[in-house]
Amino acid sequence: MLNCLKANEICTGAACMKAFHLKSKSFSRYAEEDAEVAAFMRCNGCESDPSTDKGMQEKLQRLVQEEIEVVHAGICTKDREGKECPVISRILEMIEESGIEVVRGTH
Numbered sequence: 460m461l462n463c464l465k466a467n468e469i470c471t472g473a474a475c476m477k478a479f480h481l482k483s484k485s486f487s488r489y490a491e492e493d494a495e496v497a498a499f500m501r502c503n504g505c506e507s508d509p510s511t512d513k514g515m516q517e518k519l520q521r522l523v524q525e526e527i528e529v530v531h532a533g534i535c536t537k538d539r540e541g542k543e544c545p546v547i548s549r550i551l552e553m554i555e556e557s558g559i560e561v562v563r564g565t566h
């Protein structure tokens with residue numbers, strides 16, 4: 460799961476985890492599968508440019524090494540109007556370029 464660093468100040472991740480364990484909402488696609496949560500990562504903040512951020516590149520390499528198959532972007536990565544954060548859009552693009560499927564949504 461990929462989440463907003465700012466949301467992390469007020470979010471425990473509990474709703475995402477609960478939805479995953481219940482295989483509900485965006486995780487209903489795993490209802491018949493033995494899927495597991497392998498990582499819970501955040502963006503590196505509003506000032507960070509994912510294209511040049513070495514830390515983010517390292518995180519993406521790690522996802523590939525761990526053979527992560529799908530990354531879900533949390534609802535915290537969208538604003539109140541439902542518009543996706545541009546930094547997250549770029550990270551998701553890079554994740555897809557790494558050969559990992561992207562799903563927009565968790566709980």
Ligand code: SF4
Nearest residue numbers: 463465502505544546
């Ligand atoms: S870049 Fe976007 S997702 Fe990351 S902390 Fe800022 S608002 Fe949240």
